[in-house]
Amino acid sequence: MNAIEIRGVVKAYPKFTLGPIDLTIGQGEFFGIFGPPSAGKTSVLKLILGLLNHDKGSVSLGGADASGMEVADRNIAMVFQNLALFPHMSGRENITFPLTERGASQAEIAARLKAVSEVLHVDHILRKNPAQMSGGERQRVALGRALAADSRAILLDEPIAALDTRLREEMRIELKRLQRSNNQTFVYVSHDEEEVMAISDRVAVMIGGRIVQVGVPDDVYNRPNCMAVAQLIGSPPMNLFSGRFSDDGWHFECDAFAAPFPLPERTRPGEVGTLGIRPEDIHQTEDRGALSHEIGISSIEPLGGYTIVNAMLGGQLTKIRAAGQIVRADDHAKRVTFDTRRLHLFDAEANRI
Incomplete structure (x- = not known):
């Protein structure tokens, strides 16, 4: 009961x-x-x-x-x-x-x-x-x-x-x-x-x-x-990128990304939407391929076991949670990649897809 x-x-x-x-x-x-x-x-x-x-x-x-x-x-x-x-x-x-x-x-x-x-x-x-x-x-x-x-x-x-x-x-x-x-x-x-x-x-x-x-x-x-809920839960909160799903539904197009962002599955062809990624699901990389993105680091917040990196990605402030203590901006790579298994997609009404 x-x-x-x-x-x-x-x-x-x-x-x-x-x-x-x-x-x-x-x-x-x-x-x-x-x-x-x-x-x-x-x-x-x-x-x-x-x-x-x-x-x-x-x-x-x-x-x-x-x-x-x-x-x-x-x-x-x-x-x-x-x-x-x-x-x-x-x-x-x-x-x-x-x-x-x-x-x-x-x-x-x-x-x-x-x-x-x-x-x-x-x-x-x-x-x-x-x-x-x-x-x-x-x-x-x-x-x-x-x-x-x-x-x-x-x-x-x-x-x-x-x-x-x-x-x-x-x-x-x-x-x-x-x-x-x-x-x-x-x-x-x-x-x-x-x-x-x-x-x-x-x-x-x-x-x-x-x-x-x-x-x-x-x-x-x-x-x-x-x-x-995505914005309320999490510290720092989820990074959100507004844009649209490509006409074939396999990419997300947004000014923050230099090229259309590939999606793990076909989603809402041609519709307006939002792509979300949590700070801990953005990782440093030296790869300069299509799946990596260039960032400009604004500031860092060393918090002991992890560090919050405040970076600009395509003109948008993006929060990155990096493992360990980073004390200088130069200690963090200037390119990052998203864990595509951990993407969050929302439709024009802000509901999860």
Whole structure:
């Protein structure tokens, strides 16, 4: 049985319309929702939780229509971006608060606290107030409160955005471990692409209030279904070249290329379109043949294990991700070739071909 189903949900605001949204989230799935700020990600969580009422469509939880359910009856926990801990309560009291509110016995509270503390390794901070805790400790307490409630799903709204980079990496691993060990349904929202792609079983990409693609991270990255997703996913984003497909459909004609670019298969004869290539799929070459392209290097960005090369290709800025550390422009070849197995082709409506 699916944990959460959203069918044709629409929520209208004065200057923004969310939806229609269609989502199915399986029981025990780590489901990510990714998109730019103000895409509607948090609103989807609020619709699931019951903090927002939808104008059209339906939300089902565990197969039951949630339209008439109160928030408390939905048995869903939420971890907010600001963590929303009670400042006057200790870590212990914050974690056990939902159990106390629903009138759980002292034995049940003690058992749940023990189980959660062991999983999260928070025994040493249970007596502290939030003001005495580090960011990572507060994060664990907030998660502990959600886990202690033994809910059908946990919604996480950018829960680690305020942490430093190293601690975010650690918490990503911890979140995945917790979700797996508890077989819990997690719905995780973030505008950080790396974060969502690293820990999610499946990802929904939201743009402008709509879900434009749902799939496993590999599909979303390697087979974006439209140019909007191709530009949003990837750092640096995909290079895009506008032009047209040749009359025979076997080449792509574009001002950036000195000669028609050969395609691996016949595509849309005579139509306008766009060719995309990710920065890591452009490689240095000494070959001066028809499949290589001359570039003029504008600048380089050494980033340790790899280097971003900013180059001009036929008058268009092109991003190249080169392995290793390149410290001088002269260390990179002045010609490149595209991996034709990794091309992305889009039609005039910006949809994937």
